[in-house]
Structure formats: C-alpha cells, structure tokens
Amino acid sequence: MESDTTVRRIKAFGTQNYVAQDHDGSGDRCGNNGYSGDPKRKPEVSLYLLREGLAASLVSVFILVLWGLVHLSLQQLVIGKPTGEFSAVRARRHLEQITSVGPRPVGSPENEVLTVGYLLEQIENIRVETAAGPHQLTVDVQRPTGSFSIDFLGGFTSFYDRVTNIAVRLEPKGGAQHLMLANCHFDTVANSPGASDDAVSCAVMLEVLHSLANQSTPLHHGVIFLFNGAEENILQASHGFITQHPWAKQVRAFINLEAAGVGGKEVVFQTGPENPWLVQAYVHAAKHPFASVVGQEVFQSGIIPSDTDFRIYRDFGNIPGDNILAVLKYLVMSEKLADSSEYRHGNMVFFDLLGVVVVAYPARVGTILNYMVATATFFYLAKKASLPGNGGGRYVRRLACATGVAVLSWFVTLLSVLIVALLVTLLGRSMFWYNHFYASICLYGAAATGKMILVHTLAKNLYYGGVRLVELGDLFFDVSLLLWGCSLVWLTQQGLCSAYVPMLMVAFPLATRLLLSKEFKHRGASVKYSVLYLLGLALPYVHFMFLIWVVFEIFTPIMGRSGTEIPPEVVLASLVTLATIFLSSFFLHFIYLVRSTKWILAGLGSVFIIMFLLVSCGVFFPYSGNPDSPRPKRVFLQHTTRTFHNLQGQVESQDSGLWINSFDYTAIQHITPSIPELNDSVRTRCREDRPFCGYPWFLPVKFLSKKNWYLPAPEVSPSSPVEFSLLSKEETSWGTVKMTFSAKGPSHMSLYLMPHRGASLSTWSFGNGTPQFDLSGEYFVFYSHGLDAPTWTFWFEIQPPRDPDPSGPEGMISVAISSHYFFGEDRRTSQLEEILHRFPTWAFPSSWVSTYDMYRY
Numbered sequence: 001m002e003s004d005t006t007v008r009r010i011k012a013f014g015t016q017n018y019v020a021q022d023h024d025g026s027g028d029r030c031g032n033n034g035y036s037g038d039p040k041r042k043p044e045v046s047l048y049l050l051r052e053g054l055a056a057s058l059v060s061v062f063i064l065v066l067w068g069l070v071h072l073s074l075q076q077l078v079i080g081k082p083t084g085e086f087s088a089v090r091a092r093r094h095l096e097q098i099t100s101v102g103p104r105p106v107g108s109p110e111n112e113v114l115t116v117g118y119l120l121e122q123i124e125n126i127r128v129e130t131a132a133g134p135h136q137l138t139v140d141v142q143r144p145t146g147s148f149s150i151d152f153l154g155g156f157t158s159f160y161d162r163v164t165n166i167a168v169r170l171e172p173k174g175g176a177q178h179l180m181l182a183n184c185h186f187d188t189v190a191n192s193p194g195a196s197d198d199a200v201s202c203a204v205m206l207e208v209l210h211s212l213a214n215q216s217t218p219l220h221h222g223v224i225f226l227f228n229g230a231e232e233n234i235l236q237a238s239h240g241f242i243t244q245h246p247w248a249k250q251v252r253a254f255i256n257l258e259a260a261g262v263g264g265k266e267v268v269f270q271t272g273p274e275n276p277w278l279v280q281a282y283v284h285a286a287k288h289p290f291a292s293v294v295g296q297e298v299f300q301s302g303i304i305p306s307d308t309d310f311r312i313y314r315d316f317g318n319i320p321g322d323n324i325l326a327v328l329k330y331l332v333m334s335e336k337l338a339d340s341s342e343y344r345h346g347n348m349v350f351f352d353l354l355g356v357v358v359v360a361y362p363a364r365v366g367t368i369l370n371y372m373v374a375t376a377t378f379f380y381l382a383k384k385a386s387l388p389g390n391g392g393g394r395y396v397r398r399l400a401c402a403t404g405v406a407v408l409s410w411f412v413t414l415l416s417v418l419i420v421a422l423l424v425t426l427l428g429r430s431m432f433w434y435n436h437f438y439a440s441i442c443l444y445g446a447a448a449t450g451k452m453i454l455v456h457t458l459a460k461n462l463y464y465g466g467v468r469l470v471e472l473g474d475l476f477f478d479v480s481l482l483l484w485g486c487s488l489v490w491l492t493q494q495g496l497c498s499a500y501v502p503m504l505m506v507a508f509p510l511a512t513r514l515l516l517s518k519e520f521k522h523r524g525a526s527v528k529y530s531v532l533y534l535l536g537l538a539l540p541y542v543h544f545m546f547l548i549w550v551v552f553e554i555f556t557p558i559m560g561r562s563g564t565e566i567p568p569e570v571v572l573a574s575l576v577t578l579a580t581i582f583l584s585s586f587f588l589h590f591i592y593l594v595r596s597t598k599w600i601l602a603g604l605g606s607v608f609i610i611m612f613l614l615v616s617c618g619v620f621f622p623y624s625g626n627p628d629s630p631r632p633k634r635v636f637l638q639h640t641t642r643t644f645h646n647l648q649g650q651v652e653s654q655d656s657g658l659w660i661n662s663f664d665y666t667a668i669q670h671i672t673p674s675i676p677e678l679n680d681s682v683r684t685r686c687r688e689d690r691p692f693c694g695y696p697w698f699l700p701v702k703f704l705s706k707k708n709w710y711l712p713a714p715e716v717s718p719s720s721p722v723e724f725s726l727l728s729k730e731e732t733s734w735g736t737v738k739m740t741f742s743a744k745g746p747s748h749m750s751l752y753l754m755p756h757r758g759a760s761l762s763t764w765s766f767g768n769g770t771p772q773f774d775l776s777g778e779y780f781v782f783y784s785h786g787l788d789a790p791t792w793t794f795w796f797e798i799q800p801p802r803d804p805d806p807s808g809p810e811g812m813i814s815v816a817i818s819s820h821y822f823f824g825e826d827r828r829t830s831q832l833e834e835i836l837h838r839f840p841t842w843a844f845p846s847s848w849v850s851t852y853d854m855y856r857y
Contacts, residue, residue, distance in 0.1 A: 048524040049469055055530070055594040056603075059587060062534045066542045070549055073354035087207055094122065094203035098186060099193045106230045107747025108823035111187050112164055112787045116141070119166055119186070119202070119227050126210050134218040138169040140247075143786060144240025147766045152234065155773025156700050157766045160236035161785035161792065164229035169247060170213055171222030179222045179247065181254035182208070183238065185231030190822040191846040194232075202227055224251065233748075233784045234699075254321050349497045353543060363497050370492040370499050373507045377485040380510060381478060402479045405463070406588065409455040414577050416451045417444050421573035424615060430665050431568050432620040434560060435631040437552065439620050443611040444573045448580035450604035456591045457601070470524045472592035480585040481510060501547065504540035509586050512536025525593035537586055548579045561634050561663045563704030568665050622666065623842035632844035633670065636661040637836070638820075639829045640696050641716045642852040647810045649855070658711040658831060659684075659695060659850075667707050675838050677711060684710045689809045691752035691778055696818035696852040698750060700780040711835075716849050718826040720746065722819040723791075724853060732797065736762050737812070739857065740795040743783075748820040749792075751781035758801025759812040765794045809856060816854040 050058075097118055104111035120139065127137040142165040149157045169179070184201035188194030209225050224247055230237035242248045350360040361369075385395040420443070424430065433440035456476075464472055484505045491499035512533060513520075519529045555575060559568040591597065614620065624631040641656040660678065662668055672679050686693035692702055722745030729739050743749065754777060755761055761771040761779065771779060783792060800812045821827045827848045839845045 048526045050525045050527075050530060050590065050594045052594055052596050052599050054527070055590055056600050058530055058534060059590065062538075062541075063583075066538065066545050069354060069542055070546045073356075073546070074549075087210075090210070091200075091203045091207040094206050095195065095200050098199040098202060099195050102193060103191055103823070104186060104188045104194060105190050105747070105822040106163060106187050106233050106236075106784050107786055110823065111229060115186050116164060116166065116229070119206070122206055123166070123168055123209070126206075126213050129210075130213040133214065134173060134216065135170055135213055136173045137213060138171075140167045140169070140245075141165070142167060142241065142245055144237070144244045146236075146240050146243060148239055149767045149772040150234065151773065153700050154703065154775050156775070156780040156782055157772060158234055158236055158239075158782045159766060159792070159794075160230060160233065160240065160783075161789040163233070163237045163240060163784065163786045165237050165241050165245070166227040166229070167241065167245060167247060168209060168225040168227070169222060170209065170219070170225065172218040172220075176219070176222030177250065178252050179224050179250045181224045181226060181251045183226045183228055183254060185228040185237070187229050187232050187237075189232050189846075190827075190848055198231065221252075222250075229786070230784065234782060236784065347497055349500050351500065351543065353539070354546070363495075366497060366500060366503075367492055370488055370503050373503050373510075374485050374489050374492075377481055377488075377506050377510060380514075381482060384478065398475060399478055399482065402475050403482060405456070405459050406476070406479050406483065409452055409459075410581050412455055413448050413451040413581065414574070417447050417573050417577045418570060420444065420447050420612070421567075421569035425567055425569045427616055428669060429615050429618060429620075431559065431622040432615050433572060434556065434568075434622040435624045435629075436620045437556060439611065439615070440572055440576060442607055443615060444576040445580060446604045446608040446611065448577045449584070450601055450608060452580065452584055453591060453597050453601060453604070456588060457597045460592055469592055470520075473525065473589050474520070476588040476592055477509075477513060477586065480588055481506060481513075484509075484585065501544065504543060505585070508536055508540045525590075530590070533589075541583070544582065548583075551575060551579075559664065560631065562665075563701065564662055564665055564667055564707040565704060566665065621842075623670070625841040625843075631842070633666075633840075633842060634663040635668075635671065635839070635843055635845045636663065636698075637832060637845055637847040638696060638850040639713060639716055639832050639847070640818075640850040640852060642694065642696075643854070644690070644694070645853070645855045647856045655712070656715040657713045658835065660709045660711070661705050662707065663705060668709065671839070671843065674840050675835065678709060680709075682709045682711055684708050689814075690854060691754040691814050691816040692780070694816075694852070694854065696750065696820070696850040697752075697780075698748070698818075698820055698850075699782065700775055713829075713831045716829060716851065718746070718819075718821055718849060718851070720826070722746070722749065722817060722851060722853065724817050724855075726855075726857070727793070729857070736797040736799050738795060738797045740793065741815070742791050742793050743817060744791045745817075745819040746821050746826070747785050747789075748822060749783040750818045750820070751783060751794075752814075752816040752818075753779040753781070753796070754814040754816075755798060756801060756812055756814070757805040757808050758803060760799045762797045762799050764796035771796070811856040813857050814854060815857060816852060818850055818852045821849040 098115060101110045101114045104115055106112075120141070123137070123139055127139070130137065143162040144165065145161045147157065147159040149155070171179075182205055184205050185198045186194075186202045188197070188199075193199070205225050205227070209223075212219065212223065226238075226241055228237040228241070230240075242251075347363040348360055349363055349366040350358060352358045381399070384390065385393075385399075387395070424432070424443075433443075460469070460472060484502045488499055488502035488506055491502060513536075515536070516529055516532055519526065519532070523529065552575065555571065559566075559571060562568070622631070623633045638659045639656075640659050641654070643654045644652045646652045660668070662671075668678055668680075684693075684695070686702075686706070692700070695702075695708070722743065724743045724745075725741065727740040727742050729737065731737055743751075753761065763769050764771050766781060773779065781794075785792075798813055804812075829849060832847050832849070836845055836847060
C-alpha cells in the first residue's frame with residue numbers, strides 16, 4: 001500500500017509537527033488546518049494521499065465504464081425469444097411501402113391518395129381477417145376544416161381545409177364507452193421520405209392494430225388508431241380530430257408516436273395532464289423501459305424548438321399522453337381507463353435506470369423525500385459545525401470560503417471555455433463537432449476539466465498552503481454536498497419533478513460518505529476508500545450521464561437547423577462545460593486528496609493544444625453524406641417571383657430569383673466553393689416596410705435565419721397561379737374597417753398582415769376571433785388544404801390610424817400572400833435543377849417554387 005501513497009504521520013490536532021515522507025525522501029507540504037481540540041482524544045494515525053497516476057486512472061476508468069453502460073443500455077438488447085405478438089417483419093414491409101411513394105406533403109397525391117389508399121387496404125385486410133373474432137373494427141376517413149393559434153416559433157395562426165385523418169376504432173363487439181387513442185402521422189415535409197418522422201410509427205401502429213385485433217381475449221375498452229395526414233403542417237390534423245370528430249369525446253388517454261431525433265430507442269418524454277396512472281401503466285407493461293420526467297419538463301419549457309401532436313391533445317382535448325403493444329394492451333385492459341379523472345391526483349416523478357427498470361412515484365411523495373434528504377444533508381453539515389474545535393463559526397466560515405472557491409472555479413472555467421469557443425468561431429471553424437462529436441469533448445471538455453483542476457490546484461497550493469490535504473478533501477466534499485442540497489431545495493420549491501436528480505446526487509454520496517467515515521478517518525484516501533467511494537457514486541452518476549447523453553443527442557442535431565443567428569460553439573461549449581462542472585462536483589474531493597496534479601494538467605493541456613490545432617487547420621469537416629450517420633448541411637431554395645402593388649393596385653415593382661436560406665450558423669461558407677456565384681455579394685437585406693421583409697417565408701422563422709441570399713433568375717409560371725382578391729371593404733358603425741378576401745392556390749400558402757403605424761387589428765375570422773401573436777407588428781397565418789378544397793375566404797377588421805405616419809408606407813395595412821408549390825410539375829424549374837446538381841453530396845437542399853404578392857390598403 002505504501003508504494004502507492006504518501007504516508008503522513010499525524011499527531012493529535014493540537015500539535016503542529018506533521019511529517020510526510022515521499023519515495024525520494026523529499027517532504028510533502030503539510031500544516032495546520034486551523035482546528036483545535038483535545039490532544040488526548042485524537043490518537044496518532046496514518047493517513048494516505050493518492051498518487052497522481054492512480055487517482056487519474058481511477059476516475060478515468062469510472063467515467064469510461066459508466067459511459068459504456070449508458071451506451072450499452074441504448075442498444076435495445078432484448079434478452080429471450082420473441083413472443084410472436086408483434087411482427088417486426090410485417091412492420092418493416094409497411095414502412096417500405098409507405099416510404100416508396102416518396103415525399104408526402106399535405107395536398108399531394110402521394111399523401112392524399114397513394115398513402116391513404118395503402119393504409120385503408122391494410123386496415124381492410126385486418127378487418128376481414130379478424131371478422132370472426134371477439135372484436136369489431138370501424139374505419140372513418142375524416143376531412144376536417146378548422147383554425148387555431150399556437151405559440152410555436154414565436155406564435156402564429158393556422159388554418160386548414162379538408163386535411164386527412166384515417167380513424168380506426170377497435171373495440172369489443174358489444175361496443176366500448178371508453179377509448180384509448182394511438183396517434184401517428186404519415187405526411188412529410190417537402191423533399192423528405194419521412195421514414196423516421198413518422199412513417200415508422202405508422203408501420204408500427206398497423207402491426208399493433210393487427211396484433212390487438214387478433215387477440216382472443218376481448219378488450220375491456222376500445223382503441224382508436226389515428227393515422228394523421230397533416231402533422232408537419234404544424235399539428236393541423238390532430239386539431240381537426242380532437243375538436244371535431246364524434247369519437248374524440250370518448251377518448252380517455254392517448255399514446256403519441258413521434259420522432260424527435262434521428263433514431264435510437266423510443267422514449268417516454270411527455271405524459272399528462274396530471275395523470276400518474278399512465279406512468280404506472282408504462283412501468284408495469286413496458287418490456288424495455290426508457291423514460292424520464294426531465295425530458296418532459298425540458299421539452300415543455302420551450303428550450304427545444306420543436307412540437308408534436310401531444311400539444312394539441314393536451315391543450316384542446318385535455319387528455320393525457322412496447323413497448324407500444326404492451327403498454328397499449330395494458331391500458332385497454334385497465335379499469336382505470338373507465339374513469340381516468342378519478343386518478344388525476346398530481347404529477348409523477350419517473351425515470352428509468354439503464355432501461356432495466358423504471359422508478360416512479362407521485363410528485364407529492366417526491367417532495368417529502370426531497371425535503372427529507374435535504375434535511376439530512378443540512379443536519380450532517382450542522383453536526384460537523386458543532387464538533388469540538390469548530391466553534392465560533394470556524395467551520396461555517398471555512399465552508400463558505402470553500403464554496404466561494406468552487407463557484408469562482410465555475411465562472412472562470414465557463415469564461416475560459418467560451419473564449420476558446422469564440423476563437424473557434426472567429427477562425428471560421430464553427431460546427432466542427434457536428435460530424436465529430438467527441439472532438440468537442442476533447443477540445444472543450446479538456447479545457448473545462450483542466451481549468452477546474454488548475455483553479456483548485458492554485459487554491460490548494462497558494463490559498464490553503466497551511467491546511468492538511470485530507471481536511472481539504474473532506475471540506476470540499478461538504479461543499480459539493482451543500483451546493484447539490486441547495487439546488488435540491490430550490491427545484492423542489494419550484495414544483496419541478498426533475499428535483500429527483502439532485503436528490504440522487506445528494507443521497508448516495510452522503511450515504512457513501514457516512515459508511516466510509518471510519519475508513520477515511522483512520523486511513524485517509526486509501527485505495528480501498530477511493531474505490532468504495534466511486535462505487536457509491538455509480539448509480540447517480542450513471543443516470544446523470546444518461547441525461548447528459550440525452551441533452552447532446554437532442555441538441556447536436558438541432559444546431560444543424562437552428563438558424564444563422566445562434567452561435568453553436570457558444571451553445572455546445574456551454575453544455576460541455578456545464579456537464580463537466582456537474583460531473584466534477586464530487587471529484588473535487590479527489591483534487592485535494594491527490595499528491596500532485598502537474599501531470600494531469602500537462603496531459604489535459606496537451607490534448608487541448610493538439611485538438612485546437614487540428615480544429616484550426618480544418619481537419620474536422622462539419623458535414624457528412626454518409627447514409628448510416630448523416631450530418632447534412634440544410635439549405636432551402638425557392639425559385640420565386642415577387643410582385644409589389646401600391647395603394648392604387650398597380651404593380652410597383654417585380655423581380656424573380658432563387659431565394660436561398662441556410663439553416664445553420666456556417667451560412668454558405670462551405671457551399672460557395674461549389675457554387676461561386678452564391679456568395680455574400682448577393683445577400684439580401686430586410687425591407688422593414690414590407691411584410692416579412694418582402695420574402696416568401698413558409699413559416700415565421702425570419703428571426704432564426706436573418707442571413708439569406710437572392711440570385712436573379714427568370715420569372716416562374718406555375719400552372720395554377722394564386723388568385724387573390726379583395727371581395728369587400730366596408731366601414732363598421734364602431735369605427736373599424738372590415739375587409740374580406742378570397743384566395744385560391746396551391747396546398748400551402750402563407751398570409752402576412754402588417755398594420756401600419758397607428759393602425760391595429762381588432763378581430764378576424766381565424767381561431768377564436770382575436771388576432772394573436774403580433775410578431776413585431778406583423779401577423780402570420782399558415783394555410784394548407786387537402787384535395788378538392790374550396791376557395792379560401794377570410795376577413796379581418798382593422799382600426800385605422802388616427803394620425804398616419806408620413807414616413808411610413810401609404811395606407812393602413814400591407815397584406816401579402818405567398819404560395820408554395822411542393823409537389824407536381826410546378827415544384828421544379830430548370831434553374832432549380834441546374835443549381836441543385838452543383839450542391840455537394842453532404843448538403844441537403846430542399847427546393848420548391850413560390851410566389852410572393854404584396855398589396856397596400
């Protein structure tokens with residue numbers, strides 16, 4: 001043992017003569033920790049400090065083993081033979097058939113005819129096959145029309161006309177009063193086959209329907225399988241079902257199958273509203289559980305710029321949201337479904353441990369548990385403060401001072417890493433990690449870890465020069481406990497179920513410390529103590545590392561479509577630094593128990609310097625066209641014709657061109673070498689006097705992508721151009737002007753309303769009648785339709801300005817409409833085809849034809 005440690009012969013605390021022997025005979029720093037006490041009560045003991053190499057090895061192996069366990073849990077390893085209830089082969093066949101028709105935007109024949117036809121054919125086959133069984137199957141094709149406002153992407157209003165829903169009702173032959181809802185969507189965005197989002201879920205649902213319909217035991221309740229044909233149009237079809245379909249009133253709960261990533265296991269990341277019984281059903285039924293309330297609270301916070309049908313069912317239906325087959329079967333056989341309101345008694349805390357088991361308990365129990373753990377923590381610290389020799393607030397002052405050192409190290413570390421991120425950005429190497437994730441860990445992780453260790457090493461050698469290292473290690477363990485305890489209390493007071501995370505990060509280290517107190521007291525940082533200490537941290541750390549993996553798995557792809565205004569290096573560097581700070585909390589203990597950190601710092605510094613040089617030289621290219629692990633550069637191209645009318649209705653100006661948007665921070669720097677004419681000389685400028693800058697935004701995301709480019713091109717001439725006209729304009733008796741319009745065009749159109757200074761919209765024909773989500777003085781209405789839709793007619797009332805602005809545009813309002821041709825012959829032009837062929841293989845250019853027409857009134 002002595003060969004791996006430094007031996008300290010320490011007399012009673014009251015004496016000051018400490019001697020440390022190293023192998024080479026040189027003395028190690030030691031001194032008085034400032035505590036006093038009765039020398040007769042403190043016998044002479046031998047305390048150990050860890051060698052630098054051993055400490056680094058133990059922590060590295062600990063981190064790598066836990067990270068390996070996290071990745072192993074993500075492989076969906078199934079132990080045992082298949083049950084035969086769910087046929088993955090059939091589900092795969094369905095997926096191949098659905099995606100074989102290509103992209104399926106709303107209104108296209110591929111979506112409204114081919115895919116609908118295939119789904120109806122398969123459903124009919126299941127109905128015929130199971131007709132003699134104990135269940136009956138009813139199919140209804142719904143074509144709803146409606147409107148609603150949503151606070152997504154800053155907020156806008158949506159209007160849909162005759163979009164498609166295929167609702168399949170499976171129930172006992174005697175009928176069912178209470179229904180479960182399982183939802184998927186088969187439509188896609190333009191130019192995408194939509195395999196993961198969300199054809200695979202529809203394929204799974206077909207197979208789940210087949211399995212449940214063939215079950216010999218009658219279901220207690222019914223199930224609605226909703227194949228939803230307009231989700232990518234911002235949740236329109238789900239709104240049509242839940243607000244208009246007669247079956248919706250009988251729905252008690254739902255399962256929404258949706259993609260929020262690019263593969264991997266399915267995960268329960270939203271339940272509700274206040275339905276703990278749904279979590280309990282998942283706990284009992286799921287064969288390979290994968291769930292966390294942290295994901296739910298993060299998603300609902302709005303941090304993640306995405307949304308699913310879950311919002312519609314929650315907000316407009318007030319219903320909660322195999323594993324799929326097992327969970328669905330459990331729910332439809334459950335008596336709780338009959339009166340789900342009876343079981344609405346608060347939220348649930350839930351999380352899985354490596355996909356093996358789900359821990360779930362009511363939030364109110366979690367609150368009690370959290371406060372018990374917090375109380376135990378503060379009692380532990382208070383007891384230490386009351387020990388002999390710690391009187392007069394001496395321990396409290398030292399704890400406060402050490403806490404200040406820890407917090408200071410956080411800020412210094414974060415600032416240092418952000419400086420590195422800024423340098424990477426200025427060198428034009430943003431997003432180098434997009435296709436090389438671990439390169440970011442080597443760069444930012446090495447910088448953050450090294451800076452943390454350096455700050456504490458300086459504190460140990462300069463500030464705490466006369467304090468025994470064993471006591472410093474003990475003190476900084478208490479600091480970590482205090483900080484996690486404070487975060488536990490704060491999150492609990494905020495009513496967040498995610499407070500279970502700091503609860504775990506307090507309870508297990510505290511219990512471990514208490515169990516090892518005698519070992520540490522008599523032998524210090526022995527190898528036995530260090531190994532057992534790490535084992536005690538294993539469970540909370542492996543779960544915390546899983547949560548870190550989820551964060552990076554979500555945010556890394558999001559940075560590829562987060563627009564040109566959010567610097568991704570700042571985001572990722574901050575995430576890596578925060579992960580390092582959290583993970584290092586209970587390792588501060590070791591920094592003060594190790595003899596030296598010079599070789600650790602040298603190693604981390606070398607890794608950082610090498611990675612910085614490699615990144616600076618452009619070794620790590622951000623994008624990849626590898627089909628097994630794609631990291632594409634997303635670019636939107638519209639061949640558009642823009643027409644601007646004055647107050648008299650005459651054409652004021654007109655132009656045509658290729659309007660190009662990049663949806664990540666690197667803009668077009670990597671595209672220009674392939675397409676030289678696409679450079680900053682053709683970058684656009686926003687015209688504030690025109691709705692949405694005078695460009696055909698498909699969604700209201702101009703605040704995300706302020707950098708775009710406009711290459712002159714010939715005029716477009718779609719076969720079915722938009723027809724837009726003012727039907728009537730009348731003054732009301734209450735002083736407003738009511739204007740009624742009609743529009744007929746392709747399946748996707750965007751309406752922009754920009755009241756001029758002093759004017760305001762008072763009411764309109766959309767949603768609940770109140771204009772919502774004024775985006776810096778503008779309103780955005782998203783329109784789509786299915787097949788055979790009539791002319792779109794709408795109206796609004798505007799309060800004219802009392803004092804018109806002479807410097808602003810003439811009239812009281814600017815109205816613009818853009819049309820988007822996502823399918824058919826109209827979606828392509830020779831100019832688009834020519835430039836598309838010049839994009840590199842790692843780029844994903846999504847293109848279509850559009851028009852933009854603006855009018856003043």
